[in-house]
Amino acid sequence: MSWGVAPDLSVVTQQYGCTAFSGEWRVGQSVCSTGFFHAGIDLAEAGCCDKPLFATRDGVVHAVGGFPGSLGLGPNAVCIKTDEGPFLIYGHCSAAHVQQGQRVSAGEHVADVGTLGFSTGCHLHFEVRAELGTLPPTGLLAPDQYLDFGGPPPPPDESVVKTVTGPVVGDAPWYDWSSLTPIGQTAPSGTRVTYTEARRVGGVWYDRIARSDGSPGDWCLNDDNIDTGGTTPDTAVSEGPPPSAPSGQSVSVTVSGRVWRQAQWVNWSDARPIGLTAQPNTGVTYTEARQVNGRWLDRIRKEDGSPGDWALWDDDLDTGGTTPDQEAAKGL
Numbered sequence: 001m002s003w004g005v006a007p008d009l010s011v012v013t014q015q016y017g018c019t020a021f022s023g024e025w026r027v028g029q030s031v032c033s034t035g036f037f038h039a040g041i042d043l044a045e046a047g048c049c050d051k052p053l054f055a056t057r058d059g060v061v062h063a064v065g066g067f068p069g070s071l072g073l074g075p076n077a078v079c080i081k082t083d084e085g086p087f088l089i090y091g092h093c094s095a096a097h098v099q100q101g102q103r104v105s106a107g108e109h110v111a112d113v114g115t116l117g118f119s120t121g122c123h124l125h126f127e128v129r130a131e132l133g134t135l136p137p138t139g140l141l142a143p144d145q146y147l148d149f150g151g152p153p154p155p156p157d158e159s160v161v162k163t164v165t166g167p168v169v170g171d172a173p174w175y176d177w178s179s180l181t182p183i184g185q186t187a188p189s190g191t192r193v194t195y196t197e198a199r200r201v202g203g204v205w206y207d208r209i210a211r212s213d214g215s216p217g218d219w220c221l222n223d224d225n226i227d228t229g230g231t232t233p234d235t236a237v238s239e240g241p242p243p244s245a246p247s248g249q250s251v252s253v254t255v256s257g258r259v260w261r262q263a264q265w266v267n268w269s270d271a272r273p274i275g276l277t278a279q280p281n282t283g284v285t286y287t288e289a290r291q292v293n294g295r296w297l298d299r300i301r302k303e304d305g306s307p308g309d310w311a312l313w314d315d316d317l318d319t320g321g322t323t324p325d326q327e328a329a330k331g332l
């Protein structure tokens, strides 16, 4: 048996709930006839010191050590507030790989197995709480359903090199590009940024933000904090690489974006205006593009998904830099 939370550990050394072990929380006889309560589940394995431990839900790191109820769990105990609500607690860790306030995804490596705190050997004490700091069994949840990932397993790590420009959405924490740890500074909402490279680690995309001189920076932002018109690395990868057709050629590619200024609809076949206007912020998807006299013309998809008879000039679309003629060149 092994679990997503600790794939290298296969032995339950102590179950959650009532126990005779006097090292655990003392509770009334009405709660447990044994008189003691184990607030989590203990997992171990021979030689398991320093084996990796993983988040099993998406969430935010609430604290590392020193949180209510962390007594005995060591200085590297990790507490994650899941998006679903409950807190996931990893006790006795030899190391924590996350910091307070950091966003984590299911499958992300958050800590290593250790024996710090009140512990007699390397093991994971995994505890799930609806409330922090209450005396067991109050506030506790059975950890069973949190031992494994709640949804499909996270996609594999990968990286892509591409240039994409867009505004920051919400106040976004800066991360160090090498270690992917927060550096304690924030990019204000609305800041226009360009990234030149992105990598997905533990299901989370991080975008390496270019310096003002265009060179690759040392810092990165969570891709969720950048509005790139729907062409974020995850969706862009599934759509295939950005087109790079030679002049005069056409490409088949599915790209979504929005109209960013008033634009003339043109006929796809002859590239002539048809006398109708597309309003700013209209969301569009094109499935094909071709070069006409040095400009790219994008064939806009109908609502039923079929290729349309109408097209828009690519200059009028904000598609996050993946358009044939490159968003950056327009100074968007």
Ligand SMILES: [Zn+2]
Binding pocket: 014, 038, 040, 041, 042, 124, 125, 126
């Ligand atoms: Zn325990």
